[in-house]
């Protein structure tokens with residue numbers, strides 16, 4: 205299941221996305237809307253930078269003391285009757301899930317949106333065992349029917365239009381539905397309600413886990429997460445091991461930052477804090493509750509000075525909306541669960557496979573817009589540079605790129621060589637330049653010139669202009685006081701020597 209051809213590399217996947225006009229327009233339209241929403245919501249709040257600092261401090265402190273807060277959470281969750289499991293890998297998390305399913309003789313599952321569950325490919329594993337698995341978040345339901353993966357952390361079906369959704373729902377319902385939002389939402393609502401009532405198990409993700417109370421917190425806009433976590437008799441929650449926050453006070457800060465950064469809302473429509481299974485005095489809730497805490501590469505980031513901060517991420521998606529690369533190609537070009545700048549860091553780091561995934565770190569202009577957008581100030585652009593460096597150090601650089609950089613170093617490390625190469629460039633460009641720009645798509649020029657034109661080497665370089673300026677200055681100096689002129693000559697001689705050394 206995917207939204208892309210898994211045999212393609214990152215460049216080829218990006219090309220597929222660039223050729224899809226609808227996808228580009230849809231992603232652009234929605235990310236613009238989300239960005240403006242965030243801008244308004246954050247300026248309305250006031251002191252946004254102070255809030256960012258506060259949120260960052262909470263995340264830094266929690267991750268620096270993750271062992272302590274995790275054990276506090278586990279102790280308090282177990283005291284409230286929750287079964288807590290640990291999974292070192294995605295495979296282990298799947299095995300734990302299957303044991304619970306078998307013990308409950310479960311035949312059907314309803315799920316609310318959970319990015320960590322995408323890491324496990326849990327839907328596929330459940331379907332293989334003959335267990336019906338239904339996504340109940342509207343966007344997730346759409347992409348499940350389409351047989352795809354999410355293309356945005358917050359808006360999984362960002363790349364689909366109403367007609368495409370109507371086609372998918374028509375096929376699922378066996379009737380022709382119009383591309384009308386109300387009709388389509390009504391169809392999904394009716395279909396999903398049946399499933400909520402029949403399901404043996406409800407599965408959720410976890411936005412935050414509160415150490416001091418042992419509660420897990422869910423943010424949602426559709427109410428489906430509440431249905432998933434209250435109607436079925438058994439609940440399974442997947443939680444990345446970094447989701448912890450120390451206390452309810454910290455939740456106040458996160459509840460302020462997450463919805464504003466994600467969708468520009470002051471608060472999501474529903475926020476549920478669930479502490480253990482149903483008690484006798486409760487009106488609803490599951491009879492049995494399991495939380496599976498998943499590592500899957502996260503602990504590898506702990507203690508790494510370049511990457512530990514990536515665990516601070518609260519999965520708001522703001523960096524995707526700000527990224528000029530994501531906004532052109534959408535999520536499927538990145539090839540795994542997470543996309544955009546956070547995906548470009550998490551994908552190689554969580555998979556610990558630089559050969560396969562290192563190329564994803566090049567899906568960035570390193571402009572730093574992701575850092576500016578991030579509510580917890582993760583320096584993603586620095587991390588992307590570190591990943592590129594690791595890729596080179598581990599020897600996964602293409603031979604042509606290695607040669608190109610060797611040549612660049614050879615030319616740039618000697619002024620005379622540099623000057624000669626400029627002359628050569630001026631001569632060579634005569635054959636490929638037109639009206640002051642290079643339009644040729646030969647060899648390495650293809651990637652750049654397919655979508656824009658490269659400028660030609662200037663007739664007069666900056667150094668030539670500088671030297672001409674020096675000559676003008678000398679002429680002016682001819683009429684000056686001899687002492688001043690002598691001093692200026694000394695300065696110029698010294699500078700000229702340094703320049704040309």
Ligand code: SF4
Nearest residue numbers: 517518520521523578
């Ligand atoms: S890196 Fe920052 S902006 Fe991106 S999803 Fe995580 S918290 Fe949000």
